[in-house]
Amino acid sequence: MSEAQMHLSIVVIGASGDLSRRKVLPALLPLYCQKLVDGKFHVFGFARRAMTREDFVGSIRGNLHCKYGPCERCEQRLQDFVGHFSYLQGHYDHAEDFVRLRKAIEEQEQGRPGRRLFYLAVPPSVFLDVARSIHQAGLVYPPDSDPWSRVVIEKPFGSDRASSDALGEALGEVFDESQIYRIDHYLGKEVIQNLMVLRFANLVFEPLWRNLYIKNVQISWTEDLGIGDRAGYFDSYGIIRDVMQNHLLQMLALVAMEEPANLKRQVRDEKVKLLKSVAPVTRDDVVLGQYTAGMYRAEHHPGYHEEKNVPTDSVTPTYAAVVLKIHNRRWEGVPFLMYAGKGLNTRETEIRVRFKEVPHEEFCADGTCLPPNELVIRVQPDEAIYLKIVNKVPGLDYRVEETRLDLRYAAKFDGVIPDAYESLLQDVIRGDRSLFIREDELKVSWDIFTPLLKQLDEERVRPDPYPFGTQGPLAAFALAEAHNVKLK
Numbered sequence: 001m002s003e004a005q006m007h008l009s010i011v012v013i014g015a016s017g018d019l020s021r022r023k024v025l026p027a028l029l030p031l032y033c034q035k036l037v038d039g040k041f042h043v044f045g046f047a048r049r050a051m052t053r054e055d056f057v058g059s060i061r062g063n064l065h066c067k068y069g070p071c072e073r074c075e076q077r078l079q080d081f082v083g084h085f086s087y088l089q090g091h092y093d094h095a096e097d098f099v100r101l102r103k104a105i106e107e108q109e110q111g112r113p114g115r116r117l118f119y120l121a122v123p124p125s126v127f128l129d130v131a132r133s134i135h136q137a138g139l140v141y142p143p144d145s146d147p148w149s150r151v152v153i154e155k156p157f158g159s160d161r162a163s164s165d166a167l168g169e170a171l172g173e174v175f176d177e178s179q180i181y182r183i184d185h186y187l188g189k190e191v192i193q194n195l196m197v198l199r200f201a202n203l204v205f206e207p208l209w210r211n212l213y214i215k216n217v218q219i220s221w222t223e224d225l226g227i228g229d230r231a232g233y234f235d236s237y238g239i240i241r242d243v244m245q246n247h248l249l250q251m252l253a254l255v256a257m258e259e260p261a262n263l264k265r266q267v268r269d270e271k272v273k274l275l276k277s278v279a280p281v282t283r284d285d286v287v288l289g290q291y292t293a294g295m296y297r298a299e300h301h302p303g304y305h306e307e308k309n310v311p312t313d314s315v316t317p318t319y320a321a322v323v324l325k326i327h328n329r330r331w332e333g334v335p336f337l338m339y340a341g342k343g344l345n346t347r348e349t350e351i352r353v354r355f356k357e358v359p360h361e362e363f364c365a366d367g368t369c370l371p372p373n374e375l376v377i378r379v380q381p382d383e384a385i386y387l388k389i390v391n392k393v394p395g396l397d398y399r400v401e402e403t404r405l406d407l408r409y410a411a412k413f414d415g416v417i418p419d420a421y422e423s424l425l426q427d428v429i430r431g432d433r434s435l436f437i438r439e440d441e442l443k444v445s446w447d448i449f450t451p452l453l454k455q456l457d458e459e460r461v462r463p464d465p466y467p468f469g470t471q472g473p474l475a476a477f478a479l480a481e482a483h484n485v486k487l488k
């Protein structure tokens, strides 16, 4: 029997939660509409909350949209799709509840063992209970077997190198590394997937992609929201663990790595090699911030300390700017400045590659020269890639100014841009692990930040305050300037 003909069980553990309802389950619909999962599949929601099947389906119904064509008879397709859903109530550490799950799966498989995908949409504190229960219930096939079993886990993968290793070892008792898919959903975003194409399918960038021509690189993630009701999670992690050690560092690896021999199979090897050349971050190269109350868009926003369930003496940073140094032949001397913050005045994720100035006096006046080229890759919102160039303004006089070669995805491409979860779930089903975080990659990522995080925790370093709705702490601009970087 070919793989596509085998039954596929998708088990979402923590199916009552936000991630499951908003992202994971809705991402399956486009795969269904585009026939990337065929008729022989079943979705099992599993969580502790008592819910009927109808409650479960009702809880995600509002998030299901037929967004791709052709998905004719959308309403009918939605009905057919949710017809593949069941819900089981159970406890994560009760193996007998997972035996019930196994029986339900076997019923759908009708005597022919099928493929089994487990999505752990639960807090990391219950990962191990779930993994052990799945194992004890006999739901996991040996590695490399056909049909397969695979498990998807979401960050946070620990809070430092030691806790991440401990989690990895414990998961390793149940699943082989080849069965574990660690999601960093930024890697599924369209513009991030395009980074390798942009760099390696176009001849124009690669010769310039080095310290001889590039002055600095900025990678930023900003949000104009506070932490909302996520204090329980956020206050114990902070912005460095929440965004930098994973999403931003992954972007940096893709921007800076060497060309892989194979753009699918060897990407992770190249990322690991690059990350091993990144020096651990030192205290001198970091600015921390924490938002205070402020007016933004004519509304009052509370400060971090006033947010629900945040301790009033919390020193958790909601903003960080960090300068990373890559010690290899290509990047020696080029600062990579990453910054991430909540409660700011923009919501954007971007990569800015700034080239060096041209040595031509004609383009300078009164000590100021025209700005150097900059390649901007906007990941979200409004996906775009644009190159800032200097151009002669049309006319009889000789005047030059900065302008853009502009590729805006919404204007250029007709189709809907897939959500990262659609793309990543498709990869899990196909067994393509290139966009998932490998164990050695995770270790080396933590090595870059763990010494700093330990120092910050031990010394309870107090972040600089900044009012909600601003650009963050002023010290970040001074840090950038000290490294010859002009912050956007």
Ligand SMILES: NC(=O)c1ccc[n+]([C@@H]2O[C@H](COP(=O)([O-])OP(=O)(O)OC[C@H]3O[C@@H](n4cnc5c(N)ncnc54)[C@H](OP(=O)(O)O)[C@@H]3O)[C@@H](O)[C@H]2O)c1
Pocket: 014, 015, 016, 017, 018, 019, 020, 023, 047, 048, 049, 120, 121, 122, 123, 124, 125, 126, 154, 155, 156
């Ligand atoms: N939400 C997102 O957009 C997002 C993005 C990236 C990563 N993640 C990660 O994905 C995982 C799930 O996220 P989520 O936002 O869906 O979380 P969530 O809503 O807080 O939790 C998911 C489900 O897990 C169960 N649960 C919650 N706290 C628990 C506890 N202390 N002990 C046992 N069970 C508990 C609850 O189900 P029952 O009580 O019904 O069992 C809940 O519905 C987390 O690790 C999160 O960090 C989430």
